Structures are given as structure tokens and as C-alpha cells.
Amino acid sequence: MSITNKHSIPKGKVTETAEELYENSPCGYVSFLTDGTIYNINRTLLSWLNSTKEEIIYVKKFPDLFKIGGQIFFETHFFPLIRMQGFIQEINFDIVKKDRSSFPGLINVNEIPAKGKNPLTYRATIFDITDRKKYEKELMAAKKKAEEDSHAKAEFLSTISHEIRTPLHAILGIGNLLSKTHLNEDQKEYARILLLSSENLLGLVNNLLDLSKIEAEKVELEKRDFNIKNMVKMLQQTFRVKAAEKNIDLLVEMDENVPQELSGDPIKLSQILTNLIGNAIKFTKKGSVSIIIEHLETGSNESLFGFKVCDTGMGIPQDKLEAIFQEFSQASYDVNLEYGGTGLGLTISQKLLHLHKSEMKVQSIEGQGSEFSFEIWYEVNENYSCPKDKKISTEDRKILESSRVLVVDDNPANIYITAQFLNDWKLENESAKSGFEAIEMLRKKDFDLILLDLHMPKLNGYKTAKEIRALKLKKQPILIALSASERGEINYKLKKAGFQDHVPKPFQPEKLLEMLVHYLHNPDHQEMKKYPLTNLESVEEMVDEKEIQAVKNTSQPQLGQSPSFNVSKFVKMSNHNALYLDKFIKSTLDALVTYEQEFLDAVKANSTEMLGDLIHKSTMSMFYIQADNLSKLMEEVRILIEKDVTATEILQKKSKACTAEFKKIIEGLKKLKAGEILAILD
């Protein structure tokens, strides 16, 4: 029939009731009372539920339409919210049909206020969102995976930082001790540079972690007095050797009127300059690198300083000038091949400058050189006095000399270092290499204070502390935890285990001394107030995915062995020396054999803790031989155990795969002959 015939439709004879519209609407309608009892429901929803009105009305309650999880969610989230705001939109519940199957529904609810005889009620609309849900699920799965990957990478970075900080502790400690022995002038200078450089390195390690913290806006500027001339001198000395190696001059030009003593954040400045100078030297083949510091402006109590690092190096193409400040970007792929580096330095520097409300500027002419410059306002400190070595007061001396300390650490180097400082402070001390040994010693002898490492095999610091607290002793010792962990969160655990306080490793000697004196003076173990530790903020290290990618990219091409692992890192580390390479391979092989057994034990004991320890301590081995697959498998097994799916086939399957991977690597390593590998390569 054509449109022109519309007049033949009898006007006003077609009727449609609201009820019909209600019953057949494309969405489900349901109304319920405050206790949830359903008093009305439309036909659409009934057909979705496969039920009749009689089965629902005044029989079922609104939450009965949901699965159990939905019911809990309704009671704990949905209902409180609707009571408070009168409506709720777009909440997803799985709606259960008569045959117990379900479909995803999107629900909107409005509160209908009481009116006349009608009590307060609720009216809900329900949409079937099966299709939408399908897409959403896929998106969510992809997102979850990305988040998990990023989390795994963050863990990895945190572990690596832990691994770096531990040996650094040794270097710093020994350096400190060395500088206190009788040295000739040259040696003194070397020891000083050693100390300065390792401190600088520690600062860098910490600051690398800062990159993620900066992005999470968790880094703040510190304010303390510092001597800028000393800082620049230190930087010059640090880089002198490198510059000399390349036969380039390292020049410093500082305005006469730059005051010595400033107040600000010296670590951040030093990090920026270290990055710039390091880069400048790296990219300069001949000529010079200059550090220029100018006093630009004087404000009421602040002054503006200009910093420039200029080189006569290769320069940067104009079109790359902006990109160099982005993470992991270097001017070109070839640059990365030739010069290496993470490509993070400038990013960190730029972000640190943003914290100072400043910005890095760069000018460059290809083939002639580059100039990086920035400006920072610093307070000028007029009443600056040179920091002197802290003298120990007679009173403190007395308490130190009359106290006895026990150092508990599984690492002999750490014990040695700590003990040297304690000796230096005339503090009687003994050591124990494990928690068990410590407990035995405590049974026989009194100690006033115990320095207890947290990360020890078998009986860790927490457990040791708990056991010590359970001992019947004449006097309970003060417990101070030592840990190289960069992460926070342990505060509560420490307190619960019975610790009074916590010192991060590597410790700064004065701070440890300060803490010792405080607690020894306070036998009732009162907490120390205001002990500023900057490295211990609770950190969520959100690491950029690319960061780990950068680490991965450093791997060399596969050497034709089993793809489960790769010894190219060892080849590089051994400098193509067969003897060293052999040693690396053998020691890794030994470690892997032990790890395999420990893995089996951990699975047998269903212990995520044992497995976690194993994963932690095997990180470096796995990293060196790039046994990514094995690492992944171990982590998966750990998660399975953690989620308590111990009885399932999947755990067995994964454990088997993991053991097989262990075997594969062990067999593979056994077959390797250093000489042959090198012969193929050379």
C-alpha cells in the first residue's frame, strides 16, 4: 500500500495502552519494595527469565534475580548507594533465568518516593547486554594482561635495584673504612674518589627508581645546605678519568660571584649534571666538554643560577632535538648500537627540572657540538658553616661503651662492615650468621640491641624477631631491622614482629650512630621521632614497559643453543675469555641444579614463600642466561599456589613444564664448552 492511501486508515481507532507499552517494551521492567520484594514485572523480562508472573510477583526479591556474587554486591554496594542518592545507573549484574543459566544485564534503578498510600518503592530497568559484554570482556582481558605485565616488570626493576644496592652497600662501607686507615696522599685521594663515586652511584640507582616515582608524583624536592663548588669539583674528578681516556678536556667555568653555600636539593642537581656530563663525554670524540655555572639574578633571598654543559661532539640533528627528552629515545638506532645507554638520562633530568619549575634547553649543530642548559633558583645561605665530623658527646660515649650489640646477617661482608663501624664507636659487638645462631647466643648472653637483617634464608628477620620476643630473657633487647629493600609496606609487619625501628641498607654511618645512641639511651624503647629517611617512602614502582624492553634489547642475538636460555651476556661479560666464560657457565649450572631442587621442595610444600624466595634469589641467574621462559613458569606456579589452586591439574602441568624447562637448561649448560662457543663467534 502506498503512502497516499493513508487516509484510508481510520483515525482514532488504533489504540495502544500504556500497559501494552510497558509489557512489551524492549527492556525489562521490574518494581520492588524496600525489602526487595518484587510487586510488578513486565512481560519482556519474564520472557528473558523464562518465568511466569506467578513465579515472581510477591514470591521473589529483587536480588534473587542475581547470582550469589551479585547478591553480595547488591547488599554491600548497590543498596547503600541507592538509599543515599536515590538512583543508580548502569550497574552490571548477571541475571539468573529459571533454568539457572544467566545473561548479563545492565540495570538502572530509581527510587520512587512514598506518595499518599503508596510506600517508598524502587523501579528498575534491565537491558540485555550479552553482546556488549562479550566485547567488554575481551577488552578487560587485554587490559588485565597489560597491567599484569607491567606489574611483573615493576617487580623486576625493584628486585634489580635490591641486587644493586646490596653490593653497593659493601663498596660504600669498605670505602668508608678504607678512608679511615693510614693512607698516603695519593691513596687518600683515590679512596675519596671511590667514596664519592659510589655515593654518586647509589644516588643514581635510587634516582633511577625515582623516574617512576616522579611520574607517580611521589618525588619531592629536598632542602638542605650544600656547597656547589665542592659538588662541581667532585663531578669533575669523577669524570676526569673518563675524559682523559678519550683524550678530551673537561673544563669548568664558574662565575666568581657564585656563592659557595646554597640551599636546595643537591642530589637532584648532581644527578642532572652527572647525566649531562656523562652524555657529553660519551658523544664527544675530540675537543672538550665544559661545565659553565653563572650567577644570573639576585632575588630577595633567592638567586637564579644558570648551568650549561657544552661539548664539541657529534651534535644532534634538528629534527631529533625534541625527541631526545622522551624515554628510551636516542637520536638514532646507530647511536644506541655504538654508545649504548638506557636513554633514560635526559628524561629523568628533564623531569627533575620540571620539579624545580625549570626546563632543559638544548642547542646543537650537527658535527660541531651541543649545549644543554637550564636555570634554577636557589636560596643563598649566608650563615653557612662547614659541616664537621660529628663528635660523640661524653654522655653518648659512656652509653656506647657500656652497651653490647649483636649483628645478625647472612652476608659476612655486611657483618664485617657493620662491625667495623661499631668498633670505631667503641661499641662492644658480636655477630651471628643466621637467626638460629642469634637466638642461641641470646640464650647465653645479654645484648642491649640487635641489628637484624630482614632478608635471610630459612629464618628471616621477621621470624627471628618474633622468636626473640618469645624468649624468656632478663631484658628484651632493642631490635633494629636492616634491609636493602627499596619498598615500603613493612612498617606494620616490623612493628608486629617486635622491631623498634628500621635502618635501610646501605646505611649512612652517622644515621646509624644517631639511632643507636637514641635507643641505647631509651631502655624503654621509645620510638625515635623524626628520623628522616628518604629512600623508604612506600613506593609503587610503576615502571614503564619500555624500560624492561630496553634491558631485554641489550641481549645479543641467539647463539644457536636451546631457545630456553642464552649465554651471550656471559660471553660479553667474560670479554671473550674462555676461562671466565667457563666459570660463569659452571657456577650458573651449579646454581640451577640447586634451584631445581628448591623448586621441587617448594611445590611439594605448597609454599609461596619458599617459591618467592627462590624466584627472588634466582633473578640474576635467570637474567644473565635470559631464561625468561623459566622465570615466567616459576612465577605462574607461584601464583597458582598463592591462589590456592593446589589440587588442580593445571598446577601439576605447570610444575611439570617448569621442571622440564629446568632440565632443558641444565642439560644445555652441561653441553656447553666455552672454547667452542668462542671459536664459533670469533
Add this chain to the structure above:
Amino acid sequence: MSSLEKISALQRNNVKVLGSGIQPMLFAHGYGCDQHMWRYVYPEFEKDYKVILFDHVGAGNSDNNSYSKEKYDELLGYSEDILEICEELDLKDVIFVAHSVSCMIAALAANLEPSRFSKLIMIGPSARYINDDGYVGGFYKEDIDDLMEALDSNYLGWSANMAPVIMGNPDKPELGEELTNSFCRTNPEIAKHFAKVTFLSDNRKDLTSVVVPTLVLQCSQDIIAPVEVGQYVHDNLQNSEFQILNATGHCPNLSAPEETTLAIKNYLASTTQ
């Protein structure tokens, strides 16, 4: 502890102190909500008490940066926070009104520092949500996985998608305009962790050592805390009264604030000389 620089408990837990009385009355919200859930109850006590409201870390406007999986892996972490709030405000003789999971948080806090509290009011408590050999908690362990799914599927709905809107309250004009969709927002990951910690907790052993006099308020037809569960709590506390409310569901403080308020007032009146 001094090693970690931390913000004050008052900031961390978004603590609000109201009322003109002297004796403190501390309100602790339950799982899935925040301090707003006391909005129809606390005004009734403002005249006679010092009313303290707060958000558990991870809920409402608490400081999410203070959340740590380690600390809040057991309810004790939340109890510790409450004791810190009490200490910072120097609260004594506290009447502790707790809803849902906060009841056990309150029990743990009362065991740590019994002298701090004069009375506990537990609304919809459960010492253990999962059925156990001979014990009826109301849930199976698998049900909690199902809850995780429900939380996951509302990941967007509950956190990001709901932009706060300003609207009036025609029913309750005294509340004025406010940011309506700002209630009970949680970080989804924290919500899931808190759900696990809540529903997998078992505090049956802790009940018997509670010495603070307690009122157990039980709702009719509450699937989260059925009557047997409330009865169990009452039976195992040393010094408690048990009252079943006509209110249905899990949140009588929202569905039947008058009844809830009256029950609390009567109990306080009957136990105060």
C-alpha cells in the same frame, strides 16, 4: 614507628569530628561503603556526643596512597588505624558503632586496647562468612569468587564511569545539594582485596576475649549476616545483648535509620547508670 614518614591518621582516614557532646561516639562503616552511610544515624547523636566519622583506607576520601596490601591483608590492619585515630584525638570511653565487617575490626581493636572503649555496637556482625565444619556462615568459598566477578564486571561503573553530579535531595532538603555520585567510590583493586580479606576472615577466636559490653543488632533476612551468625557472635561474646531488628537487608542504618537509632539509644540508656 619513626622510620617511615607518614601522614596523620586523621588525614589518612578522612576523619570528621562533629557534635557537641563530650563522650566520643565513633562510627565505622562496613565493606562497600564509606562514612556517608551513617548520614541518617549520626545526626541523632550529635547533641549528646562527640561524633567521629572516618573512611577506612581505600574507601571514600581516605588517602589511597596509604593503602598497602601487606598491612591490610588482615582486619587487624584496619583495627590499628582506628586505635591510631583514637590516640590522635585522645579519645576515651569510646562508644564504638560498627557496621558489617567493621564489627570484627572493632572486636580486634577492643582486644588490643580494651580500656579505650566503653561500649561496642555491632550492626550485622559476622565472625566468619564462610561455612565451616559445623559452623554456618552463610557462604561457600566459591561464592566469594563470584563476588570478585561481580566487582570486576562493574569495574568501570563503580569507579571511573560515574562522574559526580550535583543534585538536591527533595526528600531530605536539610542535606542540601551535594556531589551525589561521590558516595562509596573505591579503587577497584582495593575493593577486591578488601572483599577477600573481609569474606575470608575468621575471627571466631577473637570474640571470646572481648570484654567491652556489646550490643549486637541483627537484621531480619540479611543474606550477608544471617540470624544464626549474629546469634553466634552474641553467644561467644562475654558481655553482650542481642536484638533483632524488623529492618531487612544488610544496612539497617540506611533502610531503617529510626529503628537502628532507637535501638542504640535504648541500649545506651539502659547500660548507663
